[in-house]
Amino acid sequence: MSLGFRPDLLVDILPELLRGARITLELTIISVALGTLIGLVVGVCRVSHLKILNVPAALYVEVLRGTPLLVQVMIVYYGLPGVGINLGQMPSGILALSLNSGAYVAEIFKAGIKSIKKGQTEASFSLGMTYGQNMRYVILPQAVRNILPALGNEFIALIKDSSLVSVIAIEELLRRGMIVYSRTYNAWTPLLGVAMLYLCMTVPLSRVVAYLERRWEIND
Amino acid sequence: MKKIIAVILVLLVATLASGCIGGGDNDDNVLVVGTDATYPPMEYINDQGAFEGFDIDFARALAEAMGMDVKFINSDWAGIIPSLNAGKFDIIISSMTITEARMESVNFSDPYFYAGQVIIVGIENTDIDGEDDLVGKKVGVQLGTTGDTYCTEMDGVDVRRYNKIGDAVMDLINGNIDAVVSDNSVCLPFVADNPDDLKAVEGLLTVESYGIALPKGDTELLEKINEALAGMQASGAYDDVFAQWFGG
Numbered sequence: 453m454s455l456g457f458r459p460d461l462l463v464d465i466l467p468e469l470l471r472g473a474r475i476t477l478e479l480t481i482i483s484v485a486l487g488t489l490i491g492l493v494v495g496v497c498r499v500s501h502l503k504i505l506n507v508p509a510a511l512y513v514e515v516l517r518g519t520p521l522l523v524q525v526m527i528v529y530y531g532l533p534g535v536g537i538n539l540g541q542m543p544s545g546i547l548a549l550s551l552n553s554g555a556y557v558a559e560i561f562k563a564g565i566k567s568i569k570k571g572q573t574e575a576s577f578s579l580g581m582t583y584g585q586n587m588r589y590v591i592l593p594q595a596v597r598n599i600l601p602a603l604g605n606e607f608i609a610l611i612k613d614s615s616l617v618s619v620i621a622i623e624e625l626l627r628r629g630m631i632v633y634s635r636t637y638n639a640w641t642p643l644l645g646v647a648m649l650y651l652c653m654t655v656p657l658s659r660v661v662a663y664l665e666r667r668w669e670i671n672d
Numbered sequence: 673m674k675k676i677i678a679v680i681l682v683l684l685v686a687t688l689a690s691g692c693i694g695g696g697d698n699d700d701n702v703l704v705v706g707t708d709a710t711y712p713p714m715e716y717i718n719d720q721g722a723f724e725g726f727d728i729d730f731a732r733a734l735a736e737a738m739g740m741d742v743k744f745i746n747s748d749w750a751g752i753i754p755s756l757n758a759g760k761f762d763i764i765i766s767s768m769t770i771t772e773a774r775m776e777s778v779n780f781s782d783p784y785f786y787a788g789q790v791i792i793v794g795i796e797n798t799d800i801d802g803e804d805d806l807v808g809k810k811v812g813v814q815l816g817t818t819g820d821t822y823c824t825e826m827d828g829v830d831v832r833r834y835n836k837i838g839d840a841v842m843d844l845i846n847g848n849i850d851a852v853v854s855d856n857s858v859c860l861p862f863v864a865d866n867p868d869d870l871k872a873v874e875g876l877l878t879v880e881s882y883g884i885a886l887p888k889g890d891t892e893l894l895e896k897i898n899e900a901l902a903g904m905q906a907s908g909a910y911d912d913v914f915a916q917w918f919g920g
Binding site for chain 2: 464465526530540541631635
């Protein structure tokens with residue numbers, strides 16, 4: 453038994469690691485979807501002129517971006533039962549990742565909305581549109597197109613950040629690797645496998661983001 | 673855009689619904705067991721992704737004795753007591769040594785497993801009956817383990833240090849050393865696998881008692897568990913599980 457790289461072991465454990473990668477993808481996709489929803493609402497509130505909307509939104513972004521995701525995950529899983537909210541492992545992981553991602557996505561939406569020239573809003577108002585109509589039919593459709601690459605980057609970041617939920621023993625990719633390590637006493641092989649599978653997920657995605665960025669430049 | 677929002681809403685509802693299933697184990701007839709399954713052969717996840725180990729089989733037998741179903745939840749070791757007290761599971765069965773410090777935050781059942789250093793020897797060996805007989809003998813240990821420390825502190829023992837406990841056992845079977853000293857949970861499975869070559873010397877050189885941990889308030893379940901444990905020990909159900917992992 454060697455502590456070094458063992459190709460035979462890597463082949464043996466690959467199906468097990470792939471099961472972990474599946475959980476990682478599930479976690480990430482659901483969290484990005486929920487995070488985008490949260491980010492859209494919070495982002496729109498952020499640019500609102502109403503204090504009752506923009507102050508809580510700013511506070512949300514400040515708190516969620518200003519504390520470590522690892523701490524947030526532990527607060528949701530171990531802390532919330534203290535106030536009567538007792539969630540299982542996957543719901544806790546998804547909730548923490550979504551709330552965290554929502555704060556970053558809100559900033560992306562804010563930037564996207566601000567990237568649309570003020571003249572368009574003025575034009576909408578002069579056509580008799582309300583603030584809501586202007587947002588929905590004029591600003592957001594353009595903003596969403598502009599921020600697609602940034603949302604893609606957020607997705608990539610979340611794939612990597614999702615490894616933090618291994619701390620509450622969700623059997624995602626990293627935890628799977630550590631389980632193999634605990635059984636085989638070989639750390640190098642499973643962890644290399646884990647890193648490789650993260651790359652298999654992030655590299656194609658970053659190609660897609662690069663493509664979107666290129667196309668956006670040409671259209672401009 | 674509407675379709676995307678619809679999809680997101682469906683996902684949201686699905687997540688919340690799964691949250692209800694995942695979070696609320698209010699079914700009284702399921703014994704929910706927390707374990708840190710990274711400690712073979714006591715508790716680990718096998719290559720099929722299933723829970724396996726002595727503690728797992730023990731927990732299943734315990735639940736059966738109590739007339740309950742069993743469900744396992746994997747937990748990180750550092751968070752296992754907080755999770756118990758947060759109600760993530762009913763009990764901990766995870767090779768947990770009963771200590772004064774832990775008793776401040778949890779209750780323990782009666783001990784269900786005694787862990788410690790054990791001596792294993794070749795099947796035909798007759799002159800090693802206890803720790804005093806190790807003097808002057810070649811004793812294999814795993815480098816840096818409790819067994820290593822224990823034998824190194826004894827005078828006159830010829831300690832042979834191996835990287836893997838399996839290497840030491842192999843050398844014992846091959847007759848190159850006289851005995852191996854190691855954690856019983858680690859080396860007894862070798863005895864169980866090679867009953868024609870190896871045997872364990874009766875008794876432990878050091879003793880730690882493993883207990884089942886419960887939340888402080890749950891005295892009703894504690895009584896039921898102690899009762900079921902005593903029943904298993906009397907009926908031989910405990911010995912069956914023990915023999916399966918560690919030999920007779």
